[in-house]
Amino acid sequence: MASHGIKDQVAIIGMGCTNFGEHWDKSVDDMLIDAAHEAYESAGVVQDDIDAFWLGTMASGVSGLTLSKPLQIDYKPVSRLENMCATGSEAFRNACYAVASGAYDTVMAIGVEKLKDSGYSGLTGSAPPSDGTSSTITAPATFSLLAPAYAKKHGLDEDTMKEVLTRIAWKNHKNGALNPRAQFRKEVAKETISGSPLIAGPLGIFDCSGVSDGSAAAIIVRVEDAHKYTDKPLYVKALSFASGPATGALDSTYDYTTFREVRASAEEAYKQAGIVDPRSEIAMAEVHDCFTPTELVLMEDLGFASEGTGWKEALNGTFDLDGDLPVNPDGGLKSFGHPIGASGLRMLFECWLQLRGEAPPERQIDSDKTLGLTHNLGGQPGACVSFVSVVGSQLG
């Protein structure tokens, strides 16, 4: 009984990613077609070359028909997955395993979400009939619980905490300003961020990721086939997923300064990839910055900073584009918004660009390291699912 991982067994040979934003003029179908065909072109394949499909979407459609109809797929398997905000990553993970198993030669993982058609602020969801006792507070409120708990545990006063959160938002917007695919493509002054209207707890509007539409896709083959398609495939080193017992709101030992699920999934991913010291071995990371305190806590949970020091590292620029370990070089959820099913694959898309040296020069990371990490989270502190992948440009 053990988890083995599939290091260097499968590789990404092509990717596509739409612009993320308020696509009033584009339907779910349009975005799926655009992302899929960009991925086909990137990999140099046609749709008939794809043997099976994994579609991740939380609420923009049900069943494989959501993909097979707009793409006019001829009687091939299409799996539709949902795993909260980690949905896109989950589509990718399952697609990789299908190739590694030998069941298929060439597959596509694609994620999509259309949030802007609902007309509401923030995320909405449809829950099964319930007894009416579940918490009805919003996503920013659940993640804002991290801020006072972290500040108190590590001795930060309110102003310092706000400064840390502000800098995380500022950094991600600064990166996003350099990314033509981002929803928000301009830098935001720290005063604007810290002075923005409060949404939940100490979180202002600029501490929250945006609400957008988007889609992203990846074509995956076995490693031995990858060079038929590209000289620069991206090798999958690790895929891990942790779904917790959701006891944070029941268990008094949970202190709201960490995600136990993230620690478990990170540990598993590093084991699969053979990583001992993530801080020094990883070239870049795309993490789930749904809200600024999330990114702060993730820096410690992913092992990028030791416990209680993430805030100092954030303040001194460790995770800036030109820092020791760039985090969210594409601008993150902060700049892209968070179309649920697409975000995990959008993160991979940045690894695809950066590790192959194809990011625009103004944000290309100059590093001799070859590994990238994506982290995708769904749920809330104390009750979440967490995904970590490690991909690399070199075998071994």
Place this chain on the structure above:
Amino acid sequence: MRGIIGYGAYVPYYRLDRSKIAAAMSAGGGRGQRSVASFDEDTTTMGVEAARNALRNAQVTPTSILFATANPAYLDKTNATAIQAALDLPQETWAVDTGGSARSAEAAMRGARSSEGIAMAILSDLRTGRPTSADESNGGDAAVAFLFGDEDDSPVIARSLGSASATGEFLDRYRQPGDSFSRIWEERFGEQAYLALANDAIERALKAANVGLEDLDKVVIAGLHTRAVNSLSRVAGEKLIDGLESVVGNTGTAHLGLLLASALDNAGANEKIMVVHLADGATAQILETTEAIKSYARFKTVESQIARGNNSLDYNLYLTWRGFLDREPPRRPDPDRPGAPPAFRSQDWKYAFVGSRDRSSGAIHLPPMRVSMSGGAVDDMERIRMADVPATVATFTIDRLAYSLSPPVVAVVIDYDGGGRFQAEMTDVDPAAVEIGGRVEMTFRRLFTADGIHNYFWKARPLSS
């Protein structure tokens, strides 16, 4: 000997300063303040809180609940069943409503007094009136619960020496079902009708009790007809128990009980108390306290609850809470209605706030779980009621985006004394005053109403004692 063996009152936290009505409307208002049920309270939830206060120090389990209100949360559906469930009383409990008029308070009180076993009368009312009306200004919201039983069950603290009633058919105040306000006939007409009925009932009650007016120690006079109550009060002189008009207002169906509770809060042994109720007739009753009242442990006296009131409530918020002001909601979906089968299945949790405790590890699960979070034992749980356990805030947030009739929503993660954690919504609190380490207690509330279904559940509020 059968009589009152316990009681508890509930005066909601908020007060409306009557001067704010005149300030906003250039009409109405007056002096003093009235109590205001919060946006998440109704007559059922207030009834639960009063009953909890009555039962807090009692060593008895009621076998029946008689609930009276002129402002029921539901029609057709019995409201006392939610109270029975919230109090975690057994299925054998007979829980019924009486209601429609303030006079129904007498049905609950007399029914409980004259029935068998431990009977609890719960009187609750939430008084509204059209903006600037006398009813709006003079009304108040409150609930009260009285436990009746025999000496064998629990010491009787007050017994009835005699009572008499008179009934009169005349138009005093009236309200069509569905209306949010009452109509009132010219006051001087009602005053004459009431005084004649009251004098008749008082005379016969005194005779039945074989006491004279001069023998009385305290006099309680309650009724929604202010002018008649005031006229009658003159005969009581210094024995009159304060009507609480300036600090609570007239709480309609609950008022008779609220004033009696106030009298009992300050009564010694062997005091004779006359209680007169003017409501479509008149009922007078002579009570006598016993030696047992000296050792009776009161929980949250009327006076202490009045003292805790918060009069910062603005008039526009009051109007919003009562549905007189339809404000722009947040750009969020309306809450889903609770499903009847899921609510039925989780009745112990939803209504009684009963979690599960792992027999082997002792871990407390809120909501109850079948598989233990500590050790994984399956189906080895015992029920544990957490409704009366105080807790401490572990972390918190202020949600300015979530749907609420009265934003922002305050959410707290709380750790209970002795174990157990829950993420609760907090109520009756100034968002700026919430802090890690703050002390809280649970309160039964109406979270929201969707598709005609009231969603009842528990919230946290600042610990009051």
